[in-house]
Amino acid sequence: MNKVWLGLIVAFLLSIGTMGFLPSETEAEGFSDVKLTEEQQKEMxxxxxxxxxxxxxxxxxxxxxxxxxxxxxxxxxxxxxxxxNKLEQNDFVPKWDQHHKKHHKKD
Incomplete structure (x- = not known):
């Protein structure tokens, strides 16, 4: 029984520890605010x-x-x-978050 509790506590602590490394929803969408330089746009x-x-x-x-x-x-x-063409219009910064929301709305 003690091993079960110990396992649950360890699993809980490990799950809390990894939460700091996962981006929140707002952070994950922040990449669309990035502006590429002219050189970066040409390369992309x-x-x-x-x-x-x-x-x-x-x-x-x-x-x-x-x-x-x-x-x-x-x-x-x-x-x-x-x-x-859409990438070109957006200066080669993908707008995946907008596409994802548009096509995967929950009712």
């Missing part, structure tokens, strides 16, 4: 464009191999283009 633009082109190439291969039809492939590429 290059990386995001490379990622977009890679995704586009992968989708085109899936279309070529018959995994997706051409219509679905174009639709997927269009979504990636929209995502890239």
């Amino acid at each position: 633009a290059i990386l995001q464009k490379e990622a977009f082109n890679q995704k586009k190439e992968i989708i085109n291969k899936y279309v070529e191999y018959g995994v997706f039809n051409e219509e679905k492939g174009l639709k997927m590429i269009s979504k990636f283009e929209d995502h890239y």
Whole structure:
């Protein structure tokens, strides 16, 4: 019985100890207030464009191999283009918290 209580106390203390390392909801959303320098924006633009082109190439291969039809492939590429354009409008700072709230509202 003493071992059970000791285990519960240790588990409780460990869970309290880790709480200080987890960001609160407001801290987690604070990244959207960050402003990138011009140099950082240019670097992110290059990386995001490379990622977009890679995704586009992968989708085109899936279309070529018959995994997706051409219509679905174009639709997927269009979504990636929209995502890239939104990043560009936001100076390459992701606004994931807004997207998450928009699509995952609890009723």
